[in-house]
Protein backbone atom coordinates (compact mmCIF):
# COMPACT_ATOMS: atom_id res chain seq x y z
CA UNK A 1 0.00 0.00 0.00
CA UNK A 2 1.14 3.51 -0.80
CA UNK A 3 0.12 6.17 1.71
CA UNK A 4 -2.05 8.44 -0.46
CA UNK A 5 -1.52 11.86 1.11
CA UNK A 6 -3.77 13.60 -1.47
CA UNK A 7 -6.78 11.92 0.15
CA UNK A 8 -6.34 14.04 3.28
CA UNK A 9 -4.54 17.03 1.77
CA UNK A 10 -5.11 17.64 -1.95
CA UNK A 11 -3.26 20.99 -1.64
CA UNK A 12 0.15 19.56 -0.75
CA UNK A 13 2.56 20.31 -3.62
CA UNK A 14 5.84 18.92 -2.30
CA UNK A 15 6.66 15.82 -0.27
CA UNK A 16 9.76 13.96 0.92
CA UNK A 17 9.41 10.21 0.79
CA UNK A 18 11.38 7.01 0.24
CA UNK A 19 11.56 4.67 -2.74
CA UNK A 20 9.79 1.39 -2.04
CA UNK A 21 9.97 -0.50 -5.33
CA UNK A 22 11.23 -0.03 -8.89
CA UNK A 23 10.25 -1.76 -12.12
CA UNK A 24 11.99 -0.17 -15.12
CA UNK A 25 10.55 3.32 -15.44
CA UNK A 26 7.84 2.69 -12.80
CA UNK A 27 8.55 3.70 -9.21
CA UNK A 28 6.61 3.30 -5.98
CA UNK A 29 7.27 5.43 -2.89
CA UNK A 30 6.16 4.99 0.74
CA UNK A 31 3.89 8.02 0.42
CA UNK A 32 2.77 10.18 -2.46
CA UNK A 33 0.95 13.40 -3.31
CA UNK A 34 0.47 12.23 -6.93
CA UNK A 35 -3.09 11.19 -7.85
CA UNK A 36 -3.24 7.99 -9.96
CA UNK A 37 -5.40 7.97 -13.09
CA UNK A 38 -8.91 6.87 -12.16
CA UNK A 39 -12.55 7.87 -11.88
CA UNK A 40 -12.21 9.97 -15.03
CA UNK A 41 -9.40 12.09 -13.56
CA UNK A 42 -5.96 11.84 -15.24
CA UNK A 43 -2.84 10.79 -13.34
CA UNK A 44 -0.64 13.57 -11.98
CA UNK A 45 2.65 14.73 -13.47
CA UNK A 46 5.59 16.50 -11.95
CA UNK A 47 9.18 15.85 -10.91
CA UNK A 48 11.17 13.66 -8.58
CA UNK A 49 14.46 14.76 -7.06
CA UNK A 50 16.76 11.94 -5.94
CA UNK A 51 20.56 11.63 -5.56
CA UNK A 52 20.88 15.21 -6.81
CA UNK A 53 19.14 14.40 -10.10
CA UNK A 54 15.78 15.68 -11.19
CA UNK A 55 13.57 13.47 -13.36
CA UNK A 56 10.16 14.14 -14.85
CA UNK A 57 7.21 12.02 -13.75
CA UNK A 58 5.09 11.71 -16.88
CA UNK A 59 2.16 9.72 -15.45
CA UNK A 60 0.76 8.18 -12.27
CA UNK A 61 -1.23 4.94 -12.28
CA UNK A 62 -2.67 2.39 -9.89
CA UNK A 63 -0.55 -0.75 -9.50
CA UNK A 64 -1.96 -4.23 -9.88
CA UNK A 65 -2.26 -4.82 -6.14
CA UNK A 66 -4.83 -2.82 -4.19
CA UNK A 67 -3.73 0.57 -2.90
CA UNK A 68 -0.41 0.68 -4.77
CA UNK A 69 0.40 3.89 -6.65
CA UNK A 70 3.09 3.89 -9.36
CA UNK A 71 4.91 6.87 -10.85
CA UNK A 72 6.19 6.65 -14.41
CA UNK A 73 9.58 8.26 -14.95
CA UNK A 74 10.59 9.90 -18.23
CA UNK A 75 13.25 7.20 -18.75
CA UNK A 76 14.28 3.70 -17.66
CA UNK A 77 17.88 4.92 -17.40
CA UNK A 78 17.98 6.38 -13.92
CA UNK A 79 20.00 5.82 -10.75
CA UNK A 80 17.06 5.55 -8.34
CA UNK A 81 17.42 2.67 -5.88
CA UNK A 82 15.09 1.12 -3.33
CA UNK A 83 15.48 2.87 0.01
CA UNK A 84 16.66 6.18 -1.51
CA UNK A 85 15.12 9.34 -0.14
CA UNK A 86 13.32 11.32 -2.82
CA UNK A 87 11.40 14.58 -3.08
CA UNK A 88 8.23 14.80 -5.11
CA UNK A 89 7.13 18.03 -6.80
CA UNK A 90 3.64 18.13 -8.24
CA UNK A 91 2.78 19.92 -11.50
CA UNK A 92 0.44 22.03 -9.40
CA UNK A 93 -1.13 24.33 -12.05
CA UNK A 94 -2.28 21.24 -13.98
CA UNK A 95 -3.52 19.36 -10.88
CA UNK A 96 -5.33 22.45 -9.53
CA UNK A 97 -7.24 22.76 -12.81
CA UNK A 98 -8.18 19.06 -12.47
CA UNK A 99 -9.45 19.77 -8.93
CA UNK A 100 -11.53 22.74 -10.07
CA UNK A 101 -12.92 20.73 -12.99
CA UNK A 102 -13.65 17.61 -10.95
CA UNK A 103 -15.66 19.55 -8.36
CA UNK A 104 -17.48 21.29 -11.24
CA UNK A 105 -18.57 17.91 -12.58
CA UNK A 106 -20.11 17.06 -9.20
CA UNK A 107 -22.02 20.36 -9.36
CA UNK A 108 -23.24 19.49 -12.86
CA UNK A 109 -24.26 16.08 -11.57
CA UNK A 110 -26.36 17.72 -8.85
CA UNK A 111 -28.26 19.78 -11.43
CA UNK A 112 -29.33 16.78 -13.53
CA UNK A 113 -31.23 14.09 -11.62
CA UNK A 114 -30.30 11.31 -14.04
CA UNK A 115 -27.81 8.45 -14.19
CA UNK A 116 -24.24 9.20 -15.24
CA UNK A 117 -22.96 6.88 -17.97
CA UNK A 118 -19.45 8.28 -18.38
CA UNK A 119 -17.20 11.24 -17.87
CA UNK A 120 -13.74 12.64 -17.99
CA UNK A 121 -11.83 15.44 -16.29
CA UNK A 122 -9.50 17.61 -18.37
CA UNK A 123 -7.45 20.70 -17.61
CA UNK A 124 -9.77 23.18 -19.27
CA UNK A 125 -12.54 20.99 -20.68
CA UNK A 126 -14.41 18.12 -19.07
CA UNK A 127 -17.49 16.12 -19.90
CA UNK A 128 -20.23 14.07 -18.30
CA UNK A 129 -22.55 11.67 -20.12
CA UNK A 130 -26.08 11.22 -18.83
CA UNK A 131 -28.84 8.75 -19.53
CA UNK A 132 -31.26 11.64 -19.98
CA UNK A 133 -34.29 9.85 -21.41
CA UNK A 134 -37.05 12.48 -21.77
CA UNK A 135 -35.34 14.97 -19.49
CA UNK A 136 -34.37 18.14 -21.36
CA UNK A 137 -31.48 20.46 -20.65
CA UNK A 138 -30.45 23.78 -22.13
CA UNK A 139 -27.01 25.34 -22.27
CA UNK A 140 -27.88 28.79 -20.93
CA UNK A 141 -30.02 27.50 -18.07
CA UNK A 142 -27.33 25.06 -16.98
CA UNK A 143 -24.56 27.67 -17.28
CA UNK A 144 -26.54 30.05 -15.02
CA UNK A 145 -27.40 27.35 -12.50
CA UNK A 146 -23.86 25.98 -12.18
CA UNK A 147 -22.33 29.45 -11.79
CA UNK A 148 -24.83 30.20 -9.03
CA UNK A 149 -23.57 27.15 -7.14
CA UNK A 150 -19.95 28.27 -7.64
CA UNK A 151 -20.77 31.75 -6.32
CA UNK A 152 -22.35 30.34 -3.16
CA UNK A 153 -18.83 29.43 -1.94
CA UNK A 154 -19.98 25.99 -0.81
CA UNK A 155 -17.69 23.96 1.38
CA UNK A 156 -16.36 20.69 -0.11
CA UNK A 157 -15.27 17.91 2.24
CA UNK A 158 -14.50 14.18 2.22
CA UNK A 159 -15.35 11.35 4.58
CA UNK A 160 -15.24 7.56 4.65
CA UNK A 161 -18.21 5.23 5.01
CA UNK A 162 -18.24 1.44 5.25
CA UNK A 163 -19.03 -0.88 2.32
CA UNK A 164 -22.19 -1.85 4.21
CA UNK A 165 -23.35 1.76 4.53
CA UNK A 166 -23.02 2.14 0.77
CA UNK A 167 -24.82 -1.19 0.16
CA UNK A 168 -27.77 0.09 2.20
CA UNK A 169 -27.83 3.41 0.31
CA UNK A 170 -27.35 2.44 -3.34
CA UNK A 171 -28.91 5.75 -4.49
CA UNK A 172 -25.67 7.48 -3.44
CA UNK A 173 -23.95 6.02 -6.51
CA UNK A 174 -24.65 8.30 -9.50
CA UNK A 175 -22.53 6.44 -12.04
CA UNK A 176 -24.42 3.68 -13.84
CA UNK A 177 -21.47 1.95 -15.48
CA UNK A 178 -18.70 2.34 -12.92
CA UNK A 179 -19.17 1.22 -9.34
CA UNK A 180 -16.87 2.53 -6.61
CA UNK A 181 -14.20 0.05 -5.52
CA UNK A 182 -15.45 -2.28 -2.78
CA UNK A 183 -13.76 -4.94 -0.75
CA UNK A 184 -11.40 -2.48 0.96
CA UNK A 185 -13.97 -2.13 3.75
CA UNK A 186 -14.48 1.57 3.22
CA UNK A 187 -15.54 3.97 0.50
CA UNK A 188 -14.51 7.60 0.16
CA UNK A 189 -17.36 10.09 -0.09
CA UNK A 190 -17.21 13.66 -1.37
CA UNK A 191 -19.71 16.19 -0.06
CA UNK A 192 -20.52 19.57 -1.58
CA UNK A 193 -22.48 21.16 1.25
CA UNK A 194 -26.21 20.87 0.69
CA UNK A 195 -25.77 20.04 -3.00
CA UNK A 196 -24.05 16.75 -3.74
CA UNK A 197 -22.86 13.67 -1.85
CA UNK A 198 -21.41 10.68 -3.70
CA UNK A 199 -18.58 8.15 -3.68
CA UNK A 200 -15.46 9.58 -5.35
CA UNK A 201 -11.72 9.00 -5.04
CA UNK A 202 -10.77 12.20 -6.88
CA UNK A 203 -9.10 15.42 -5.71
CA UNK A 204 -11.37 18.40 -5.12
CA UNK A 205 -11.15 22.07 -4.20
CA UNK A 206 -12.11 22.96 -0.61
CA UNK A 207 -14.66 25.55 -1.68
CA UNK A 208 -16.69 25.96 -4.86
CA UNK A 209 -15.65 29.63 -5.04
CA UNK A 210 -12.19 28.46 -6.15
CA UNK A 211 -13.63 27.11 -9.39
CA UNK A 212 -14.31 30.50 -10.97
CA UNK A 213 -16.62 31.02 -13.93
CA UNK A 214 -17.84 27.98 -15.86
CA UNK A 215 -19.40 27.58 -19.25
CA UNK A 216 -21.51 24.72 -20.56
CA UNK A 217 -20.18 23.80 -24.01
CA UNK A 218 -21.65 21.50 -26.61
CA UNK A 219 -24.45 19.15 -25.68
CA UNK A 220 -24.07 16.14 -27.97
CA UNK A 221 -26.40 13.26 -28.76
CA UNK A 222 -24.75 9.95 -27.98
CA UNK A 223 -27.44 7.46 -28.81
CA UNK A 224 -31.15 7.62 -28.17
CA UNK A 225 -31.11 8.45 -24.47
CA UNK A 226 -27.53 9.55 -23.91
CA UNK A 227 -26.36 13.14 -23.92
CA UNK A 228 -22.77 14.27 -23.56
CA UNK A 229 -22.45 17.61 -21.77
CA UNK A 230 -19.19 19.52 -22.13
CA UNK A 231 -18.07 21.85 -19.35
CA UNK A 232 -15.33 24.46 -19.62
CA UNK A 233 -13.36 26.59 -17.19
CA UNK A 234 -14.02 30.13 -18.37
CA UNK A 235 -10.64 31.49 -17.26
CA UNK A 236 -10.64 34.24 -19.88
CA UNK A 237 -13.84 35.80 -18.53
Ligand SMILES: [Zn+2]
Nearest residue numbers: 039200201202
Ligand atom coordinates in the same frame (compact mmCIF):
# COMPACT_ATOMS: atom_id res chain seq x y z
ZN1 LIG B 1 -15.88 12.49 -8.66
